[in-house]
Amino acid sequence: MKVVLFGPPGAGKGTQARILGSARGWVVLTSGDMVRAMAARPDEPGLGIKQVMESGALIDDQLMIGAVEARLSEDDCRESFILDGFPRTLVQASALDQWLERLQARLDRVIEIQVGDDFLIERITGRFGCVNCGAGYHDLHRPTEVSGICDECGSSHLERRSDDGVTAVRNRLAQYHARTSPLLPYYRQQGLLYCVPGLGPVQEVSRRISEIINGLGQ
Ligand code: AMP
DSSP, X not given: OEEEEEOSTTSSHHHHHHHHHHHHTOEEEEHHHHHHHHHTSSSHHHHHHHHHHHHTOOOOHXXXXXXXXXXXXXXXXXXXXXXXXXXXXXHHHHHHHHXXXXXXXXXXXXXXXXXXXXXXXXXXXXXXXXXXXXXXXXXXXBOOSSTTSOTTTOOOOEEOOTTOSHHHHHHHHHHIIIIITTHHHHHHHTTOEEEEEOOSOHHHHHHHHHHHXXXXXX
16 A cells, blocks of 8 residues: 655654554655765765755755656555655645556555644654653653663664754645645545544554554544
8 A cells, every 4th residue: 555644843753654664564764864864975965955944945856756756666665655754745645646657556654743833833843752762752752761871772872863843844844835735635635535634642643543554444
């Protein structure tokens, strides 16, 4: 099954993609991780990408499309994949459709995780994670038991994303509303769009997504 997890930054796409991917054995392709890897390169394109990313803007469509298509061309993506964070513009969505069409394939579901802006700002600006094991935390909702130490692996290497400050988050949300949310009618017209409320316990959101994957949800 070929699935897009859709929604604003901080809606929980990454968390839900990881849960779904490990439950079903499907590859998860997280475009933000790909961009962070590009931005970590100490060359000129890397520095340019880092600057764009840290401002909260979107990186160039063709660069993103090339990177995603290269990964999707690998064997482990032939049957199933979960896209988290891509597509984010109409240009990206139509490139993905054309690419799938050439392979005589198509998306099966686009699942929108719905969360209002007010919740998102609080969610994103409070979050941090363990660099060593990837465990995620939040200042208010999930602090570490011992300050500065990861509950899961004991590492003290905890970090906040450089684009999780209030100014960049506001810009990321503005980009979402201006450039990404127009994809909702695009996918609705194709009969692919399903929506789940993104508030509530993580397991509850996963259950709603699973129902949609199993063909039971709205
Ligand atoms: P995310 O982790 O999904 O919030 O992505 C972090 C940043 O990476 C975004 O704010 C963008 O700068 C960049 N990015 C991720 N995915 C895309 C995409 N599909 N198109 C353009 N830029 C992207």
